Amino acid sequence: MSTSSTDKPLKQIHLAAHFPGVNNTTVWSDPEAGSHIEFSSFAHLARTAERAKFDFLFLAEGLRLREQGGEIYDLDVVGRPDTFTVLTALAAVTEHLGLTGTINSTFNEPYEVARQFASLDHLSGGRAAWNVVTSWDAFTGENFRRGGFLPQEERYTRAKEFLATAHELFDSWRGDEIIADQETGTFLSDAKAGSFVHQGEQFDISGQFNVPRSPQGRPVIFQAGESDEGREFAASNADAIFSRYSKLEEGQAFYQDVKGRLARYGRRHDQLLILPAATFVLGDTDAEARELAHEVRRQQVSGATAIKYLEHIWNRDLSAYDPDGPLPDVDPIPGENTIALGRASVRQFRDPLAVAKEWRERAEAKHLSIRELVIETTGRQAFIGSPATVAETINEFVQADASDGFILVPHITPGGLDAFADTVVPLLQERGVFRTEYAGTTLRDHLGLDHPDAEATAQQVAS
Amino acid sequence: MSSSSPSLPSSPASSAPLHLAVALDGAGWHPAAWREPVARPRDLFTAGYWADLVAEAERGLLDFVTIEDSLGLQSAHFLEPDGRTDQVRGRLDAVLIAARVAPLTRHIGLVPTVVATHTEPFHISKAIATLDYVSNGRAGLRVQVTARPNEAGHFGRRTFPRIDLREDSPAARDLATDLLDEAADYVEAVRRLWDSWEDDAEIRDVATGRFVDRDKLHYIDFEGKHFNVKGPSITPRPPQGQPLVSALAHEHPTGAPFRLVARSADVGYVTPHDTERARAVVAAVRAEKDTAGRAEEPLHLFGDLVVFLDDDSAAAEDRRDRLDALAGHAYPSDARVFTGTPAQLADLLLELRTAGLSGFRLRPAVLGHDLPAITRRLVPELQRRGAFRSSYEADTLRGLLGLGRPANRYAATA
Numbered sequence: 107m108s109t110s111s112t113d114k115p116l117k118q119i120h121l122a123a124h125f126p127g128v129n130n131t132t133v134w135s136d137p138e139a140g141s142h143i144e145f146s147s148f149a150h151l152a153r154t155a156e157r158a159k160f161d162f163l164f165l166a167e168g169l170r171l172r173e174q175g176g177e178i179y180d181l182d183v184v185g186r187p188d189t190f191t192v193l194t195a196l197a198a199v200t201e202h203l204g205l206t207g208t209i210n211s212t213f214n215e216p217y218e219v220a221r222q223f224a225s226l227d228h229l230s231g232g233r234a235a236w237n238v239v240t241s242w243d244a245f246t247g248e249n250f251r252r253g254g255f256l257p258q259e260e261r262y263t264r265a266k267e268f269l270a271t272a273h274e275l276f277d278s279w280r281g282d283e284i285i286a287d288q289e290t291g292t293f294l295s296d297a298k299a300g301s302f303v304h305q306g307e308q309f310d311i312s313g314q315f316n317v318p319r320s321p322q323g324r325p326v327i328f329q330a331g332e333s334d335e336g337r338e339f340a341a342s343n344a345d346a347i348f349s350r351y352s353k354l355e356e357g358q359a360f361y362q363d364v365k366g367r368l369a370r371y372g373r374r375h376d377q378l379l380i381l382p383a384a385t386f387v388l389g390d391t392d393a394e395a396r397e398l399a400h401e402v403r404r405q406q407v408s409g410a411t412a413i414k415y416l417e418h419i420w421n422r423d424l425s426a427y428d429p430d431g432p433l434p435d436v437d438p439i440p441g442e443n444t445i446a447l448g449r450a451s452v453r454q455f456r457d458p459l460a461v462a463k464e465w466r467e468r469a470e471a472k473h474l475s476i477r478e479l480v481i482e483t484t485g486r487q488a489f490i491g492s493p494a495t496v497a498e499t500i501n502e503f504v505q506a507d508a509s510d511g512f513i514l515v516p517h518i519t520p521g522g523l524d525a526f527a528d529t530v531v532p533l534l535q536e537r538g539v540f541r542t543e544y545a546g547t548t549l550r551d552h553l554g555l556d557h558p559d560a561e562a563t564a565q566q567v568a569s
Numbered sequence: 570m571s572s573s574s575p576s577l578p579s580s581p582a583s584s585a586p587l588h589l590a591v592a593l594d595g596a597g598w599h600p601a602a603w604r605e606p607v608a609r610p611r612d613l614f615t616a617g618y619w620a621d622l623v624a625e626a627e628r629g630l631l632d633f634v635t636i637e638d639s640l641g642l643q644s645a646h647f648l649e650p651d652g653r654t655d656q657v658r659g660r661l662d663a664v665l666i667a668a669r670v671a672p673l674t675r676h677i678g679l680v681p682t683v684v685a686t687h688t689e690p691f692h693i694s695k696a697i698a699t700l701d702y703v704s705n706g707r708a709g710l711r712v713q714v715t716a717r718p719n720e721a722g723h724f725g726r727r728t729f730p731r732i733d734l735r736e737d738s739p740a741a742r743d744l745a746t747d748l749l750d751e752a753a754d755y756v757e758a759v760r761r762l763w764d765s766w767e768d769d770a771e772i773r774d775v776a777t778g779r780f781v782d783r784d785k786l787h788y789i790d791f792e793g794k795h796f797n798v799k800g801p802s803i804t805p806r807p808p809q810g811q812p813l814v815s816a817l818a819h820e821h822p823t824g825a826p827f828r829l830v831a832r833s834a835d836v837g838y839v840t841p842h843d844t845e846r847a848r849a850v851v852a853a854v855r856a857e858k859d860t861a862g863r864a865e866e867p868l869h870l871f872g873d874l875v876v877f878l879d880d881d882s883a884a885a886e887d888r889r890d891r892l893d894a895l896a897g898h899a900y901p902s903d904a905r906v907f908t909g910t911p912a913q914l915a916d917l918l919l920e921l922r923t924a925g926l927s928g929f930r931l932r933p934a935v936l937g938h939d940l941p942a943i944t945r946r947l948v949p950e951l952q953r954r955g956a957f958r959s960s961y962e963a964d965t966l967r968g969l970l971g972l973g974r975p976a977n978r979y980a981a982t983a
Contacts, residue, residue, distance in 0.1 A: 135775045143805055145672070145703040169691070171786065171801060178783040178801075185766070185781075185805045188692070191699035194668040197616065217640070217723040218688060225662035229616045229669040248799035249691045284659070286603065286610035291895065293603060293610065294654040300642065311725040314650055316642045318614055318659045410778045 119504045119540050120511030120553060121531075122206070123155040124164045124383060126519045128172070128183045130415075131385060133405045133517045140520050142183050145195060150520035152196045155203055158527035159541050161552045162204025162235060163196065164348070164513050165189050169213055170246045172448040174414055175423055179446075181411050190222045197230035204549030206235035206328060211268035212242060212261060213250045216309060219268075220275035223325045224317040232321030232548030237328035237348055240265040245447045262335045267308040269343055273324060277558075278302045281319035323558040326549050332360075341367035345555050346379040348513060352488035357382060357508030379510040379553060384488035386514060388525050392491045399490045402517055403481045412480040419458050419465075421445050429477040433466050488512075493529035500530070501539055587918060587956050588928025588970060590680070590871065591626050591943060593619070594637035595657040597935040598875050598902070600645075601895035603657050607937030614661060616669050622936060623670045626677055629944025630958050632969045633678025635711050635815070635930065638663035640684050641720040647733045649719050656896075664696050664710075671704035678966030680709035680815060685755035686748060687715070687724045690791075691798055693755075694762035701807035706965035709813025712756055712833070714748040742823045747794075749825040754793035756814055756833040761789035763811055764977045765801035787979040809967050810974045811835075817873065819903060820850065824857065831857035835972060836869040838930050840904040847872060847924035855925075867972055871928040872921050873904040877935075878942035882909040892934070904932065911946035919956060 125148065126132040133139060141147050152163050167189050172179040189207040196205055205226065209219055219236075227234035240261035247253045256264060283299040285292045300315035329336060329344035332351075340347045341364060351357040357380075365375050387402055389395030407415070409429030417424050420438040422445060427434055438458035455461050469479045489496045503509055516522025534540035541552075550557055596603035596610055603610040612618035619636075626634050642658050644651040663681035671679055679700060683693050693710070701708035715721075718729045732738070734745045770785035789800035815836035818826035830837030831854055839854070841847035851870055858868055879885035885908045893899050900906065907914055918929055933939030951957035963969045 134773060134780055135778075143702060145705075149672070169803060170799075171803060178781070178786055180779045180781050180783050183780055184786075185771070185803060187702055187804050188695040188699035190662075190665060191668045191696045191703065194665040195672055195703040198620075198669055198672040213689070214692070215687070215724050215726075221640075221662050222665060225665045228614045228661055229665055231616070248797070250689055250798075251796040253797075279659075284611070284614075288604045288606070288608070288610065291601075291604060291655045293656055294658050297652040297654050299658070309725055311723055313719050313723045314642050315723075316639070316659050317661060320614075408778045 116537075116539050117504050117510070118554075119500065119534060120161045120379060120381060121158070121540065122162045122164050122204075122381065122511070122513040123151055123160055123523050124166070124513050124515040125151055126183070126516055126522065127166045128168065128186060130182050130406045130411050131515060131517055132183050132519065133402065134183050134519075135405060136518055138518050138521060142519055143185060143187055145192070147520035148187075148192050148196055149199045151516075151523060152200050152203055154523045154527050156200045158523075158531040159544060160203060161511070162206050162233075162549055164206045164237070165193065165208060167208040167210065167239070168448060169210060169241075170249055170448045172446070173245075174417065174446045175425075179414070181408070181414060190226060193234075194226050194229050197226070197233065202233070202544040202547065202552070204233045204235055204326070204552060205230055206237055206326070208237040208239055208330070210239055210241055211265040212240055212256055213246065213252060216268055216271040216275060217311065217315070220272045220315065221317050223272070224276060224320045227320035227322050227325055228317070232550070234320070234322065235326035235328055235346075235549055237330055238265060238269055238344075239330055243448070262331075262339055264308045266339060266343070267306050269327065271304045271306070271309050271311070274302050274304055275315045276319070276324045278315040279317075279319035281323070284318055322548050322550050326553060326555060337364050337367060340364060340378065341373070342371045344378060346381055346553065349380060349382045349509075351508075352382045352384045352512070354503060354506065354508050357503065358506065361507050361509060376554060377556070381511050381513050382488075382509050383515050384512040385517060386489040386496060386526065387487050388491070388493060388496060388529065390492060392495050395491045395495075399487050402487070406517070407477060407481045407484070409477050412477040415480050415484065416476060417445050418443070418449070419455050419461050421458060427476065430475045433462075433469050433476055433479065438462050493533055497530050497533035497537070501534065501537060504539070585927070586958055587922060587951060588632045588869065588871065589629075589943075589948070589951075589957065590633045590635060590678075590928065590930040591631060591940060592635045592637065592873070592930050592932045593622055593936065594932070595643075595660070596937070597939065598932040599889075599892045599896070599900050599934040600656045601892040602935040604895055605892070605935045605937060608935065609937065610657065613657065614659070619666050620670050620673050622940060623674055623677060623679070625940050625944055627674050629948045630961060631677060631944070631948075632928065633680050633707075633709065633813075633966055635680045636663040636666050636682060638682040638684065638713075639720070640687060640715060640723055641717060647735065648717065648731050664693075664700060667700055667708070668703055671700060671707070674704075674707075676707070676961040676964075676969075678707045678709055678813065678969060679704055680711050680813060680966075682711045682713050684715055685712050685752040687720070687726070690755045690758040690796065691762065691802070694759040695802055695804040697759070697812050698763055698802065698804040698807040701809055701812045706808035706967070708807065708809070709815060709835075709966055710759075711815045711817065712752050712829075713817070714752050716744055716748055737822050745821060746823050746825045749829045751793070751795045752816070753829050753833050754791075754795065758789065758791040758793070758796070758798045760811060760814070761791055761978070762798070762800055762802040763806060764979050765789050766805040767977050767980050768806055768810070771805060806977065809965050810977065811967075813966050813970070813972075818854070820853075824853070827854045828857045828861070830854055831863065831868070832861045834868065835967075836871055836928075836970070838871050838873045839926075840873050841921075841924070842905040844921055844924045847921050847926055851925035869927045869970060870925065871930045872918075872926045873930050873932065875900070875902050875904050875906040875932045875934055876914060876939055876943070877906070877908040878911055878914060878939050878946065880910060880946070882913065885909055888938075889934070900934075911942065911950045914947055915950045915954060915956070918951070919954070
């Protein structure tokens with residue numbers, strides 16, 4: 107297809123709110139920063155997102171407190187509540203907002219997770235979504251019965267089978283079994299409702315699932331990995347991807363790549379949404395926003411944080427270095443990263459020696475201290491500007507097929523989305539690229555996704 | 570913070586007000602409850618149904634509701650699904666039902682059932698801690714075990730022999746003891762995780778850039794026969810410090826159920842059918858509690874009763890007969906089944922109280938009928954007799970039960 111951009115219909119933007127997480131993006135030291143645990147913070151962000159007609163709220167998860175250098179990492183927000191419990195409670199204080207939870211496929215069992223998502227979907231009237239993540243580390247495994255057992259290369263094997271098994275459980279009820287006829291005394295039309303058998307390498311389970319089919323049939327499935335395996339997993343299984351690409355060209359490349367994989371699985375382009383995470387700083391003018399953004403970056407990267415960040419790459423104790431001085435003259439310790447535990451991001455530095463060399467050169471060329479370099483390298487927000495500039499940038503990004511929308515990550519809890527909701531959203535609505543009212547009731551409605559049809563799926567599986 | 574223990578129930582004064590809970594399950598505890606005109610069988614899987622039930626219980630100033638759960642379909646058979654289609658089958662996760670109603674209520678305690686046998690103590694600990702946050706201090710749990718082979722098959726990680734735990738055989742005793750000891754380990758791990766953050770661990774010290782004082786976060790290093798848990802929790806210590814732990818315990822040749830309550834619980838539900846039996850059960854649990862070294866710690870024992878309540882006792886009996894006829898058999902229950910008027914039930918509760926029970930968990934035969942009968946008839950009757958509160962006197966579930974906020978086991982004592 108070669109439709110020119112001029113006669114192409116405007117895409118509708120999808121927007122979501124990410125509850126601020128436990129990394130240094132979140133500025134807890136700001137006087138405006140509130141609790142990361144109290145329900146009132148979650149309720150505030152959810153109500154703000156719903157007031158702005160957002161598609162959903164997004165919660166991340168980590169199952170062990172991070173450690174660095176053998177100690178619990180204390181410079182960022184530490185601690186979070188249970189994902190399912192908070193999302194289900196939020197269903198009571200919102201009506202339309204989708205509720206997306208990150209749930210690990212390594213340290214859970216399909217029967218229990220399927221029960222929880224089906225229950226969340228019932229209790230929210232069809233607003234549940236599951237961001238499927240994997241992990242393998244023995245460090246996190248120490249908190250669980252199952253322990254740290256999974257070789258890294260098997261994590262997608264398990265994730266795929268976990269998700270397939272969960273889908274078999276969701277589909278084990280067709281949705282028409284509950285008759286509840288008080289006259290005749292027939293409650294169920296089928297004594298075998300919920301029957302399932304799954305025999306695989308990861309799971310060998312059978313029996314009857316005990317949660318009847320929920321409003322969405324299945325929760326909306328998100329996937330977050332960006333490796334080749336992760337992209338393939340998403341193309342075959344997911345309804346949406348939570349990605350990190352918030353720059354135009356890399357966003358377009360990722361978008362094309364992943365959407366290009368869909369045909370192999372008999373899927374259409376609109377059956378998989380690409381939704382990058384994006385930070386933002388708003389100001390009355392672009393200049394003011396730039397100034398604010400610089401200030402936020404300095405809050406996000408203290409001297410101590412900069413040293414700790416550098417340790418991820420150097421894989422060694424750098425506490426003796428001055429954050430306001432030059433980069434370390436020693437080289438990183440190659441091999442498995444042992445300094446930081448419980449942090450997936452350290453894996454992105456595949457060649458620490460090369461990274462260190464590049465950073466040293468950049469720091470020398472621009473006369474940057476450790477802290478200044480870390481701020482420059484890691485800190486830049488995705489959208490900086492006046493509401494008009496940010497609205498325009500977001501719209502261009504989506505219309506240019508670099509994404510289908512964004513999962514916005516405020517840096518302040520819980521009020522960090524307020525200004526966006528009040529100033530940017532109305533501008534997007536004026537352009538006709540963002541909803542002014544919810545058209546449906548379920549998250550699938552908001553995202554324009556089909557309702558899964560259990561029989562069609564069953565035929566697919568059988569064929 | 571001190572560990573206070575006001576007006577404690579180890580020997581309840583016979584004039585102390587009763588505590589009342591209701592047990593919520595489907596359309597009610599009678600298997601034909603869903604066929605009554607007041608039942609809402611098509612709403613059982615909706616939030617509104619549960620919100621209405623808990624609002625009604627709160628209107629009656631009840632201490633808390635429990636919510637039943639299981640990891641398989643309901644079944645009249647102990648060892649397998651019964652394949653019945655004429656009774657309510659299917660349920661929602663009880664912890665999530667509790668979370669869904671928490672923001673809609675203000676005073677009543679929320680005590681979902683959790684199954685210890687196949688689930689992760691780490692997940693449940695943070696889930697109940699979070700329920701405590703979303704309810705501002707009203708969370709608890711009812712711990713339960715399962716020996717059902719079909720439920721083990723849903724997880725595929727353990728297999729259980731086909732043994733009905735209720736039979737008296739060496740194999741049944743061994744299995745019951747193992748499962749209940751595992752549940753005690755489970756509660757221990759859950760409780761340690763709740764304490765794994767000291768209350769003031771979050772310091773937000775801008776000067777040093779530290780969000781937490783890591784000296785106030787603790788590894789729990791729990792090691793047991795069935796699992797190990799390192800800790801600390803990812804969720805800070807909940808508002809109550811220790812949310813309420815409760816368990817149902819029947820008389821059993823091993824004594825294991827009473828031991829679980831004695832070792833692990835704040836509230837035990839027991840099922841004596843008369844005052845004399847109640848006295849014996851109370852004595853047996855207290856003996857186990859002394860053995861467990863918890864003699865000084867508070868423990869409520871609640872009597873469990875199934876109730877058919879009507880303003881005249883003939884109507885209650887008619888209703889019970891009608892439901893039994895629909896079910897095709899008389900309703901069997903582990904607990905005493907009471908059929909009668911609110912005044913008669915008040916008489917019975919006050920009599921049973923003399924045996925050392927400090928409260929009751931009532932199982933409404935038909936929720937749509939017997940729950941409002943409890944809140945609108947029984948409660949006023951007990952209030953008239955000075956035996957029940959006339960308003961909520963505390964903001965937390967522990968507070969309603971006269972339980973102090975416990976000191977943290979890991980906090981350095983000054």
